[in-house]
Every structure is written in structure tokens, then in C-alpha cells.
Amino acid sequence: MATLTHASTDHSSEASWLTAYTNFIAKAEFTRFGWAVSALAIQGCVLSPALLLSMFYFGGGDWQFLVSMLCFLLVLVPVLSAMPVKYIFPAFATSLVLHLFMIAIDLL
Template sequence: MATLSHATTATSSSSATTWLASYQHFVASNEFYRVGWAAAALIIQGCILSPALLLTMFYFGGGDWQLLVSNLSFLLVLVPILSAMPVKYILPTFAFSFVLHVAIILINVL
């Protein structure tokens, strides 16, 4: 007997699934280097971003809320690192904290 319909596979190549799939592949392939990513995030956060923010706060007269937000965003990066979470949790928290620090620095300078 002949088949009445042929099986076809529907593929979707939208840009949303492409960047998400590439991010998941990047995170999965870099899980071996989790300690390096954690150390880099902590060094950039603690040795570059936080001192630059504090210098701009004290030089341009930032408010107390800026110190609170910077400390909380620093802890946002520190918690996944100290709890040994995978890279997929470390990188987004670091990116959010990085954007937040840069935004506060730009608020102070401008």
C-alpha cells in the first residue's frame, strides 16, 4: 500500500532562535572555563568599574543612592560566583551590572 502523505520537517530560522541557540552553545562550550569567566568578571567589577564609579561619585558629587545601587549590583555578580553557579548565570548578571555601572558613571559625568 502506498502512503497517502509524506512527512516533512518544518524548520524555522528566525533571528530570535539563532541568537539564543548561539548563546546557549557559547555557554555550554565555555562551562569548562567557568573559573576564568568568574575571575574576569570579579576583576573587572572590583578593580575597574567600582573604583571608577566611586571616583566619579566623589569628584562630581554623586548621591547615596548611587553607592547603594553599585554595592547591590556588585553583590549581584558576587553571589553566582561564590555559589559556583554555571556560566549561564554569571554572564547575564555581570552584563547587567556592567551596564548599570556605566550608566551611573555617565549620569555623574554628564
Template sequence: MATLSQSTPAYTITPTTNNWLATYNTFIEEADFNRVGWAATTIIVQGCILTPAFLLIMFMYGGGDWQLLTANLSFLLVLVPVLSAMSVKYILPAFAFSTLLHLALILMDIL
């Protein structure tokens, strides 16, 4: 005779991986819901804070033409994933790389 109820195990095992990659992947999956907000934030920070600060520092301390080209290309590195409606998975690493590049160029001009 068959049983009417299904037996369930007394416990379930959930893997607890607390490494940075699992945390980052979880954050990216949750942030993809607000992709437009993240894209707007990256463009605003890039276009209204980082690039004008870099241009001001570069013209005050005398940077080279290659620095202007590098800064413009790194700005495009952020702009292309935003305008092509890519996922936050691609926008945030491009923004992080561009931010590091801008800050490195600013420090190079100041020092």
C-alpha cells in the same frame, strides 16, 4: 533471509538555526568548561575597573548615597553567583546587568 548490513539514509538533515539565542546557548555550554576563568574575569573587571571608576567619578562630581548603594548591590549581584559556584549561565547575565548599571551611573554623574 535477514540482511547483514544496515542501510543508512543517503543524507541527514541538520537544523540550521543561526539565531542569537542558539548561538548564546552554544557559547554558554562551551564556556562552562572554563567557569573558574570566567568567574575570575568578571570579579576582576568588576572590582578593579568598574567599581573604582564609578567611585572616582561619583566623588568628583558629587553623586548621591543611593548611587553608592546601587553600585554595591550590583557588585553583590555578580559576587553571589561566583561564590556560590553557579554556572556561567548565571554569572554572565549578572555581570552584563551590573556593567550596564555601573556605566549608566557613571554617565549620569558625568552628565
């Protein structure tokens, strides 16, 4: 008679992207000030001026300026309210995607 064995379901070695992101956020909390300053610097010194220049040269709408300012506030509010990094990263990622999308709209 054959012995019945159960397959091992140990998935601890396989980290999903969500687990990796959660671990990264936990480690990044120690340097929250650096991440916050970097997000604001990239937002205010790279993304917003690039969008404004593309709007000026290629003709953008007023709605793009409004969305740009709201995206800047989307990043600024979690930073100034001293929220954890888990709120700063998604806000910055959303702002980055929207800015790049609007720049692509202007260029095309």
C-alpha cells in the same frame, strides 16, 4: 497537472542569537573559573573604582553607592555559590550596564 511540493522549512543553518548564546554558554562552562575570576576582577578593579571616582569628582548621590554595592553582590553571589556560567554572565551584564549608566549620569 502540476506536482505539489512543500517548501523546505529546515532552519538548522540559521542560528538565532539565543541558540548562539546557549552554545557559547555550554562551551564556556569548561572554563567557568576563568570567567568567574574575570567578572570579579572587572567588577572590583575597574567598574566600582570608576564609579566611585566619578561620584567623588562630579558629585554622586548615596543611592549610587548603594546600587554599586548591590551590583557587586549581584556578581559575587553566583561566583561564590559555584553557579553555572549561565547565571554569572547575566549578573555581570546587568552590573556592567548599571555601572555604565550611573557613570554617565555623573558625567552629564
